[in-house]
Amino acid sequence: xxxxxxxxxxxxxxxxxxxxxxxxxxxxxxxxxxxxxxxxxxxxxxxxxxxxxxxxxxxxxxxxxxxxxxxxxxxxxxxxxxxxxxxxxxxxxxxxxxxxxxxxxxxxxxxxxxxxxxxxxxxxxxxxxxxxxxxxxxxxxxxxxxxxxxxxxxxxxxxxxxxxxxxxxxxxxxxxxxxxxxxxxxxxxxxxxxxxxxxxxxxxxxxxxxxxxxxxxxxxxxxxxxxxxxxxxxxxxx
Amino acid sequence: xxxxxxxxxxxxxxxxxxxxxxxxxxxxxxxxxxxxxxxxxxxxxxxxxxxxxxxxxxxxxxxxxxxxxxxxxxxxxxxxxxxxxxxxxxxxxxxxxxxxxxxxxxxxxxxxxxxxxxxxxxxxxxxxxxxxxxxxxxxxxxxxxxxxxxxxxxxxxxxxxxxxxxxxxxxxxxxxxxxxxxxxxxxxxxxxxxxxxxxxxxxxxxxxxxxxxxxxxxxxxxxxxxxxxxxxxxxxxx
DNA sequence: TCAAAAGTGTTAAGCGTACACCCATGA
DNA sequence: TCATGGGTGTACGCTTAACACTTTTGA
Numbered sequence: 001x002x003x004x005x006x007x008x009x010x011x012x013x014x015x016x017x018x019x020x021x022x023x024x025x026x027x028x029x030x031x032x033x034x035x036x037x038x039x040x041x042x043x044x045x046x047x048x049x050x051x052x053x054x055x056x057x058x059x060x061x062x063x064x065x066x067x068x069x070x071x072x073x074x075x076x077x078x079x080x081x082x083x084x085x086x087x088x089x090x091x092x093x094x095x096x097x098x099x100x101x102x103x104x105x106x107x108x109x110x111x112x113x114x115x116x117x118x119x120x121x122x123x124x125x126x127x128x129x130x131x132x133x134x135x136x137x138x139x140x141x142x143x144x145x146x147x148x149x150x151x152x153x154x155x156x157x158x159x160x161x162x163x164x165x166x167x168x169x170x171x172x173x174x175x176x177x178x179x180x181x182x183x184x185x186x187x188x189x190x191x192x193x194x195x196x197x198x199x200x201x202x203x204x205x206x207x208x209x210x211x212x213x214x215x216x217x218x219x220x221x222x223x224x225x226x227x228x229x230x231x232x233x234x235x236x237x238x
Numbered sequence: 239x240x241x242x243x244x245x246x247x248x249x250x251x252x253x254x255x256x257x258x259x260x261x262x263x264x265x266x267x268x269x270x271x272x273x274x275x276x277x278x279x280x281x282x283x284x285x286x287x288x289x290x291x292x293x294x295x296x297x298x299x300x301x302x303x304x305x306x307x308x309x310x311x312x313x314x315x316x317x318x319x320x321x322x323x324x325x326x327x328x329x330x331x332x333x334x335x336x337x338x339x340x341x342x343x344x345x346x347x348x349x350x351x352x353x354x355x356x357x358x359x360x361x362x363x364x365x366x367x368x369x370x371x372x373x374x375x376x377x378x379x380x381x382x383x384x385x386x387x388x389x390x391x392x393x394x395x396x397x398x399x400x401x402x403x404x405x406x407x408x409x410x411x412x413x414x415x416x417x418x419x420x421x422x423x424x425x426x427x428x429x430x431x432x433x434x435x436x437x438x439x440x441x442x443x444x445x446x447x448x449x450x451x452x453x454x455x456x457x458x459x460x461x462x463x464x465x466x467x468x469x470x471x472x473x474x475x476x
Numbered sequence: 477t478c479a480a481a482a483g484t485g486t487t488a489a490g491c492g493t494a495c496a497c498c499c500a501t502g503a
Numbered sequence: 504t505c506a507t508g509g510g511t512g513t514a515c516g517c518t519t520a521a522c523a524c525t526t527t528t529g530a
Contacts, residue, residue: 017298090259452501452502
């Protein structure tokens with residue numbers, strides 16, 4: 001940036017070839033027993049017909065996160081989700097035709113809010129388990145790996161897991177969430193003790209419904225309290 | 239693969255003005271009792287004469303990290319340092335004249351290897367303590383904040399602190415490093431116990447020199463062993 | 477009444493924390 | 504010999520980890 005020099009006379013900076021700038025979104029959702037990622041089917045070349053991350057080019061006067069949210073709504077109908085910048089991918093040959101730099105974002109969605117059909121739907125969008133992803137366009141498999149690594153790293157030190165659950169959840173659901181993301185089993189009693197000792201997950205007087213065994217109590221995450229504690233130096237940790 | 243080709247005639251995405259893509263580098267170094275950042279003086283408008291991060295535009299067929307390393311060498315003479323992508327800043331108005339998206343990197347340098355004069359030198363580069371930064375060009379103050387936050391967060395879970403020290407260091411130097419970065423005092427005995435228990439910092443038979451009190455033993459970080467442990471699931475933590 | 481998951485306490489080991497004095501060295 | 508930092512151990516409290524049975528509910 002600091003090395004920018006004015007374009008020489010007679011030429012304008014816009015005459016130089018510049019990379020195109022895109023955003024791509026890795027939307028992760030939690031299913032019964034695995035994480036899923038939302039993919040769309042590409043309708044145009046290159047990689048026509050392949051599965052790809054939702055995304056697209058950044059508008060001329062549009063912020064990066066704004067572009068990511070716009071693409072998410074346009075291509076998948078998803079709005080109002082947790083969205084965070086992940087990494088910027090800019091290898092010169094990641095797009096076979098011309099230089100495209102992609103600012104990747106990852107989003108955490110409550111799967112229940114976005115029930116697409118299991119594989120593919122009319123709009124060409126579908127949830128795919130991370131364990132069996134189809135062939136993906138461009139370097140999108142790498143981008144997904146980075147998103148999952150970020151989630152795994154961050155879920156233990158930040159209360160982002162709740163973004164994957166409905167507003168009211170059982171402690172067992174929460175435990176399953178950590179087990180799925182961290183890929184290891186947790187002890188039920190120790191988990192509950194730990195979670196409840198943080199005093200950020202508070203019990204409601206509601207119970208689980210539509211279940212054919214003893215109904216569990218529903219809890220909710222107290223974000224206001226969390227925000228307050230963070231201001232005083234509190235650090236969340238599981 | 240294929241080189242960039244000029245836009246074909248007619249309506250095409252490439253006719254639209256595109257953001258320029260730059261890289262900026264936050265180079266952090268550890269001084270006796272604070273962290274310093276390497277700034278250069280801008281020679282051109284906008285912000286002519288202001289201090290700014292080293293950086294510049296990404297070449298047409300150049301990777302992002304490659305661009306960051308190139309700018310670092312060109313503008314400060316620094317090569318061969320720890321360098322990691324930080325965040326991409328793309329607010330539409332961050333550059334007053336035209337759209338520039340900047341992929342920020344942060345680097346950790348051994349200050350001793352790059353002794354510039356305390357404030358400014360001939361080349362217009364200088365180390366500035368984070369506690370009294372001059373007025374900075376563009377949103378560079380924000381970028382520096384992000385770099386420091388990343389360092390603070392990461393230093394506890396990854397052995398990146400060593401990048402700020404010479405290859406042989408005393409345990410007191412290492413402790414000071416953590417104290418400066420984390421902004422809190424640590425207990426000497428507990429710190430040593432903890433560090434040595436990780437078994438990644440190993441004692442050499444050398445001693446500190448040029449010091450007017452008892453010379454401390456020098457240690458080194460065993461990166462090979464660390465890499466080996468990481469493969470088996472080990473997690474570094476201070 | 478059975479199947480399925482909810483809910484609940486105790487103990488032992490390991491880890492973090494607090495704390496103070498003698499030692500080696502160069503000026 | 505003095506000033507400066509180097510180097511060392513122990514005790515206490517808290518956190519983590521291991522572990523199994525009873526309860527509730529709907530089918």
